[in-house]
Amino acid sequence: VSTSTCPHARPWRATTCLATLITAALGLGALPVRAQDASTREAEIALRQAEKAASLTPEAPNRVEQIVRRIGPVVLGAEPTGFYPWFGSVLGGGWMALGAGYRATYADTGKLNVIAGWSLKNYRMLQADLGLPTFFDGRGTLGLHGKYLYADKVSFYGLGNDTQKDDKTSYTYEPTTFGATLDLEPVRFVYVGGGYHYEGVNTRGGESGTSIDEAFDDTTAPGLGADVKYGVAHGYAAIDWRESPGYTTSGGLYRVEYRRYHELDGQPFDFEWTEAEVRQFIPILRANWVLAVRGVVTLTDGVGADQIPYFMMPTLGSSKDVRGFSNRRFRDTNRMFMEAEYRWRPSKFMDLVVFYDAGKVEARRSDLDFDDLKTSYGVGMRLHGPTTTPLRIELARCTEGLKLIFSAGVF
């Protein structure tokens, strides 16, 4: 018996081994033909194509791309439709709120948006906005709005510009509003509008620290303990040539707004509310820097001898006016404040800023001067897109300490 390597261990025959050799050679031929076996360049490429053709798969997004495709529109600012998670602010000073929203569109430009939110400070909000389809070539809108808010730890320090931080009390603020607003843009950059809404406000003592009714009475806090029901007629006119309301490096906003609050149950709380605002943005060196200034004056007048309830008065102190102070740190019937910012733009998506704010509240209009202004200053960073500012982080300092601000939007 042969022990040779011949695969067929049989008595040797020339024909047998020749067949073996041929088989070996043919066996190689049966192996997959590889590109390097080609004898011409064209054949080599054809073989590589044939190799790939044997394992083609349809083009499709991978797992990561599938996820990014889903979240992309939201990141880019597209408004989601259907149910969506919501986060934001229920009321200034109420800390971050989470909730759910539902948005629907109809007739191209009609929109419905309902939001329910609950803040970390136990403030609650239910809000619905119905925008009817636009008209006047898209330059006219009619909106219906409704909102319920419950906030039981709203700060009150007394009236005037000289209240003490230690006099802080709290009250419960529970307004319900619904109404309609008409907005028109008759010519480019010019906006006018107005409307009517019902605003009912229930108030009582607060749930944080000293309650307002333990430290104040209705002479030091007009309207203390009152529940009011207002019919509010309002109108405004504005010239707005900013690039976008949510973010701009140039242009300006000049706005005047008037509101007439009529107490529907005949309580002596009728008043007029007027506010004027100027914002100006000065780009320097193709907006490498932007100087931004803002001034706001808010005036209220009781109708006849009527008073203005403390919870309807203008306030000072928040991330949107004099930033170093706590929310609603000062309040009175009249207010003014100014903000100035030096912004520099290291990226097209991030601005850095040094700011200075000043303002005051006064019972008498004639006292709205530049004496005894409450001031704050600080630094900040904004992450923004071309038209929105989703995140604003600022560190503000004032006579009452440091304040770290996380917010959205920018003036």
Next chain:
Amino acid sequence: MRIAGALCGCGAAAVLALVTAGAQMKPRFYDDDPLWQEPVRNVSEMVRFEPDLFYDSVENIFTKPGDKDFDKRAENVNTVDEVMNGPWFTNRAGTTPLTPEDVARAANTGTGPAPGTWTVISAKSDGVTPGFTVRDANQDLWFLKFDPPGYRGMSSGSEVAAAKLVWAAGYHTVEYYVTQMKPESLTIAETARFTYPGAKERKMRQGDLRWLMSRAQRDPDGSFRVIISKAAPGRPVGRISYHGTRSDDPNDLVPHENRRELRGWRVFASWLNHVDAKSIQSLDALVQDGGVSYVRHYMLDFSSTMGAGSIYPRAYFEGYEPVVEPFGEIGKRALSLGFRIPRWRTVDYDGTPAIGRVPVDHSDWDPDLWFPRFPNAAFLRAREDDKFWAATKLAAITKEMIAAALRAGQFGDERGVAILHKFLEDRRQIILQKYLNAINPVVHPALDATGTLSFQNAAVEAGVGKPAAEYKVQWAAFDNGTGETKPIGETTGNERQQAPTGVPSETFVRVAISGSGGGAPATWGQPIHAYFKRNGGGWKLVGLERLPHRP
């Protein structure tokens, strides 16, 4: 018998060894090298795949997709370092005779859509400019776009002019025409659907056309100047990805980031300031050609080129830095309180409403510091030889061809056209100066039957380099099977040199050519390798390596 059996086994093993060895002994050059036509295999099944713009942007900003080797030679070039004609590219400028009239015509095969009513079958409402897809009386499909209000000619003219130049460079483009359109020449197809931004899709109405056209530049007589492009032949199946390959295309063998023409596209994009050179601005179409069905790759949408930024004049930063700046740069600018000022904020611009805006002066412009809006995987891997290749094409696009392309744009603004002409001329000159001198620019080596080697210098030919004092040529016999070389001799002289004794007896010869002295920069001292194969009585160029030390 035992011996015979052993012999049998050894014989089989020997056959195996021989055949295997033969398989591994792949020759460097085949008989059909260099190949000038890219072979294609018939493609029968293919579904359309549209990349996601947001994902494409995020992927390219935050990752570096594609080959991890950023210094790899382009993998789709033929053996003489050129791109083959085929699905991706057609050699035109510098390869075939091209006249300004050819460039003005470019891909156009007629005079535009058939006159009469155009039927709108869909509309683009979510893009930056309104647009319609229409069918003409001949049932041909066209895409129609407008100029933005206040900028008559800017987007449409720029797109047409750029498309002509891109075609001249060798890329596949579609047919583009500028024409005048009256709103009443549009009707809406019964099946046309429309989606208002943020709303649901629905049947298209007449008011939708009015609304879309209200966002466009309208002429005093109520008509619109429009750019109309013909749908590419075949069936759209997707876009060009600038990295990887299509998994459903057997002809797509080379990762796109390693394709010469896509790397070289960077040079043309920088020339034209085509800052929007990304996947979405292209098209893959399954075409029938010569009885074979294959994917042809088109470059599209040049409305953000030269002075135009599609709906606005070019943004100041465009071309100078990407949309998202490098993070290190952001940090430095942040710490500087704004006093680290990017170049684009101080560059002087010139322009008109018809052309947008372009920098006045390009004397300090550096094409290597040009950026598209978003990183591009192929651009990031463009080496000196890729840029050189593109620059040789650009060198063949003459001043007259540029003028012809700009005329085709019908900007209707003489001053604006003059500005654009200067813009393109200035940048072209800088690109040639830089990329034709960045490596050894010896081109067109030839060895004739008498043993005379001749070649040219692309930089000198283009007028951006001064001749070298002398060229050194190292001659070597080349073994096509093993790749080994055996020195034959060395000659020096000008662009014509006689081969040393010994060369005629060889089948393959490799010459290493370098230049020095005179106007030769140091980069010319790095030799290129040219390979010649005996071809009857003469020699045929079969191989060329421009950067042999960086394979």
